[in-house]
Amino acid sequence: MKKILVYTDAFRGNIIPTLGISEKLHQMGAHVHYIGVPDVTEIISGTSFPSTSIFGDYYPKGSKYESGKINADVIRTIIHGGLDELMQDFNPSAILFTAYNPIEAATFYLKYKIKTFLVYCHFPVDNDFSKTSFTEKVKEWSINMLMDDANLESTNLLINYLIDKGYAMNSLNDVLSVFENFYNVVPASKEFLIENAVVNGNDMYVGPCIPEQNIFHLHYDMDKLDSELSEQKRSGKKMVYCSLGSWAEQIDNEKAQHITQTLIDSFQQESMEDYILNISVGNLFDDYKSQTSDSIRIHQWLPQVAMLQHSDLAIIHGGMGGVKECIMHEIPMAVIPLGLDQFENADRVAAHQLGIKIEPHSINNTGIISTIHKLQNDTIIKDSLSKMKSSFEKASQDDAWTKFNP
Template sequence: MGTKKKEKEAGKIIHMKKFLVYSDPFKGNIIPTLGISEKLAQMGHEVHYIGVPDVTDSISKTSFSYTTVFEEYYPRGIKHEAGKINARVITSIINGDFDELMKNHNPSAIIFTAYNPIEAVTFYLRYKIKTGLVYCHFPIGNDFSKNSFTDKVKEWSADMLMKDVNVEAVNILIDFLIQQGFKITSLKDVLSVFDGFYNLMTSSKDFLKEDAVERNNDLYIGPCIPEQDIFDSYYDTSALKKELSEQKEAGKKILYCSLGSWADEIDKEKTQMIISTILQTMQHDLLENYVLYISVGNLYDNYVHYNSDKIAVHRWLPQMAFLKQTEIAILHGGMGGIKESIMNGTPMIVFPLGLDQFENANRVEANGLGAKITAHSLNVETLASKINEIQNNKDIKLNLIKMKTSFEQASQNISHMVSLY
């Protein structure tokens, strides 16, 4: 018996793989990588993070090891600009600044968030390591019936490479490609490197209602919602749960609202109009037994005076804790909130503000998971009626159960991902 156990443990060690994860600093992108990393760790694999200080400060609150890089280029709290390539970062990778780390960890593969495609290409060329790109949301404005995820990352990367601000980094990359034996006659040759990458979509294919071209290297890997809560750790969630429990015991129905941490940057005027209408709607007769908990982020000072026995205005709220308790989630349509709502069986009302949110709102509606309301059609009567309608819609609850099951089944593809590496 003891011998068999040792053989089993020895087998586990033999099959253990090591993964590096290189994440960008945006909160909504770090979270899914943690979900993937937890799954890998549960399967017996080793995960080590690489990131700038704003990334590794977050990872330091988890169980994962990490290496902080490029602190001189990206000091803590710096405003990160998506789409800008730092030529010094590209040079650093080419010059072998990661040689010691790669020697120490000897990884089977490295996983990048898709916001770092050029860094991923450079790393791949330098170390010839299997590479995955994590899509934390569906690409924006893509015709999936004609284009795969690989096509989309090429499109993103071409846009980056064509920017005047990235000329220095592009020239460095092209010189390196030529040194590696690539014949560069067009931008297409530069982007051909992506054909060998694995594309990891943190969703279920069923959520994507459009017909989609799939390549062998495209994998839908489920919601990737981590168990470790690194962003809401400063909340007393036990006190909040008790408060919500008391509200329900008093016969109240809970509404949760968050328009995201970027709402005021995407469209501040539209965001303020939506928030004001939501607050006014709470006085409607149809919502007599409802209580609203709303997170307004940087706009907190504008709305704190609305606090009452029916409205609780907060700067930020621990979303997962609320989604377990709330009747309806009012969201902006980012994939993070949508996935968390699906996995908690929470119906949604989505007010898209920008980015991928319009397409996600359409998918929520098409899949019967809730409703979409555009800013121009929003008014108190419409919102109150929609809340009442969704609250009593049994089909939405059933659709949420089906979609949750689909997401859970997609999660099993992480095992397939490991086999590819």
């Protein structure tokens, strides 16, 4: 049986697609084992996959994580053989790393020389894929990390290790040469890109990778929630699910509050009497919980996949995970991007006629109400969602999966 390790960071948006990939690999006959800091293995403990905690001395449970920040102690530990015993016991044929760990992946590859995959939960921002392949973009992403002043110690460790392994170090391109050995996995369909993408032989577009196991369901009484949603459905009203994501107030708290209040005000209008809004407001819950009513149900958190199974429309922030889940459930979406890759995803949604992009700076009641009514009645959007879903399903059956074989 093939043995595959998955090394993931602690961001749940990155963990989720790895679970979808792991489920597929399990179906293909592989034994999958997760490794990560204690906060990661605690999440994985709620799934069917075994896991082993590593680097707990540097990242004890409850640590704060910064995307793009490389811990030099982690790099040093890998170089000095701190994971040798684990690797000898498990003897994997391949390892998967999540997007924010490319430097760890490079160090790991140099140390153990096993087949290495980098999993990106979303498309990198500011890129035209008609000119640059995904593999080249990965190298750009990685060099930005290496050039960050905060990562200087880790960068020096990696360069010295590359020299020890016989690599010529005359330029930054020499540093990046190790990445030519990696497979770069995108849990999406190439057709979701707006442009006609250049594809490198190491690029893998493998479909949505939405896992059957939901790590968020552990926090909900699902029977109670299903009962409540079924009752709402019986009312005959259209059900709208809304979430701006768990990072909304961190990206722009003032804007997140303005958008949330505007959405609530919009669904209080008489013209919206045929709709029920289920809105997840995250860490802003205490500010809005008093506005719950029969037609506006305000929650702190909601299990997104379960909500989409009951909803007619969705208002989302445009993270890749939410967009994919709407596509796979054929739910028309209004996308209100706040940051990160959300603006480009919103543009793709609009370009492919999968929904409507709402500019966050111009949001108002009239626009929200008009958008909801248009989404409900737009047959082009519904047809486009069906076609895009088919492209994602086709990608999930692609021959690229055979690259996971040793």
